[in-house]
Amino acid sequence: MANEVGIAEGFLAARLQANSTLMSDITDYYSGIAPRETPGLYVVWSYQGAIDDEMFNNVRIATTVTFLVEVIGPTTFKNLEAAADQVDDSLHRASGTYNGHRIAAVVRTSPHATVEPMFEQEWRHLGGYYDFYVVAG
Amino acid sequence: MMANRSGITLTVQFNHLPQLRKEMRQRANIGLDRGFATIQVAAKAGAPVGETGGLRASVYRVTPLHNDYATAVARMLRLNPNAIPVEPPRLDLTGAYIGLAADYGYWVHNGTHRMPARPFVMEALIRNQDNIQVEVIRAIEGAARGEGLPRGGQEVA
Numbered sequence: 173m174a175n176e177v178g179i180a181e182g183f184l185a186a187r188l189q190a191n192s193t194l195m196s197d198i199t200d201y202y203s204g205i206a207p208r209e210t211p212g213l214y215v216v217w218s219y220q221g222a223i224d225d226e227m228f229n230n231v232r233i234a235t236t237v238t239f240l241v242e243v244i245g246p247t248t249f250k251n252l253e254a255a256a257d258q259v260d261d262s263l264h265r266a267s268g269t270y271n272g273h274r275i276a277a278v279v280r281t282s283p284h285a286t287v288e289p290m291f292e293q294e295w296r297h298l299g300g301y302y303d304f305y306v307v308a309g
Numbered sequence: 310m311m312a313n314r315s316g317i318t319l320t321v322q323f324n325h326l327p328q329l330r331k332e333m334r335q336r337a338n339i340g341l342d343r344g345f346a347t348i349q350v351a352a353k354a355g356a357p358v359g360e361t362g363g364l365r366a367s368v369y370r371v372t373p374l375h376n377d378y379a380t381a382v383a384r385m386l387r388l389n390p391n392a393i394p395v396e397p398p399r400l401d402l403t404g405a406y407i408g409l410a411a412d413y414g415y416w417v418h419n420g421t422h423r424m425p426a427r428p429f430v431m432e433a434l435i436r437n438q439d440n441i442q443v444e445v446i447r448a449i450e451g452a453a454r455g456e457g458l459p460r461g462g463q464e465v466a
Contacts, residue, residue, distance in 0.1 A: 205425040218426035221435030238435055244422050288421050295422045 173273070173309055177222055180237035180304035183270040184217060187262045187278075194258035198243065212245025212295070213255050220301065232308040234276060240284060242299035249285065252298040263302050274307040329452040336452060338403075339461050340445030342372040345405045346462025347440045351433035352407055357417060363389030364417060367410035368430070373402055374461045381410045407434065 181203060188194060188201050194215075200206075201215035220238040227233055241263065243255040266278040280300045288295040329336075349370045356365035366388050369381035382394045393412035400406055407430055409418065420426030448459050 205420070206422065208423070212422075216420075216422075218420060218428065220428045221432035223435055223438070238431075240419070240426065240428070286419060288416075297419075297422075 176235040176306040177219060177237050179270050179273045179306050180239070180275065181217070181219070183266075183268070183275045183278075183304065184239060184241070184263065184302075186270060187266055188215060188259065191258055191262045194255060194262060197255040197258060206244070212247065213243055213252060214245070215241065215243055215255070215259060215299075217241040234308055235306045237304045237306060238281075239302050239304070240299065241302055242284065242286075242297040244295060244297050246293045246295050249296055249298055252296055256298040259299060273309055276305040276307050278305070279303045323455060325452050325455055328455075329449070332452055332458060333449065335458060336448040337445055338373040339459055340448035341403075341405050341441065342374045342462040343448070343459075344437075344441030344444040344462075345370050345372050345407060346375075347444075348407055348433050348437045350463075351437050352430045355429035355433055357427050357429070361389035363392050364409065364411050364414055367392070367394075367414060368407065369397070369410055370405070370407050370462075371397055371400055372405040372462070377464070378408070378410060385410055 185201065185203075197213060199211055199214045201217075202210075204216065204218055206214050206216055217239045220240055222235055222237040224232055225234045225236065241259055243252045243259060245252055260280060263278045264280045267275055269275065280302050283300045284297070285299075286297040288297065349368060353365050353368045356368060358365055363385045366384035367381050369376075369378045371378060376397075378397045385392050385394070389411070392410075394410050395408075395412050395414070397408060397410075398406055409415065409430065416424070417427055418430060419428065451457075451459055
């Protein structure tokens, strides 16, 4: 198996899609970047890196894939909180399968917040770093 | 030395504990520096080069044994005179840090609502995090093997 990143990403998207409260709070969710002029709030995730967990003789047990998942919008952190909470409810401690591959656990390792100063308005990002444990199969 | 019926058995034990006690902190710092040097190399390799290469040049590391912040700033400004140096963090004696001296580094790394993230430092850290532990253990275990102090991490251009 060599597509752990894609599996983790597919699982991430499926978990967000399944949360109807979140989907009613945001415009949509995107991998990497939202199309220009997308009105906030929306969710964007970006791949941060991955590392294999191996035992003796290089037998691969699992792969840890890390994504930064953020709710983004031209508003206050307070107004981003509800959607960011829903993202966390959907992802943190989640587990399951995606296309037949098992995701043993999803864990948020740290929260993340950024103020993006623009000339016309400030955009804020609220979310966290999530580790996806994709079991080798 | 022990005597038994078949003869004499001579057991020689090397005890490097006094050496280890004396060099423990220094060996841990050397391991830490070597581990972070690996991450710095990987971060530079993954850095987007753009028009000037200033961002790649601005990747620096601060460890108890090494600080190339000033060198990174000088290289960055030579390549991109418009870049503004960001102050390095204040670290305690056991801290280590990989940073970007360029003011725009944070936004290139983490992205904006108009620009995708390019998290090359984070990726280098995730992929090489085990090296830190490996290098610290190796440096400390060297004392048990009677080895002298290893060299610190390499100078990264």
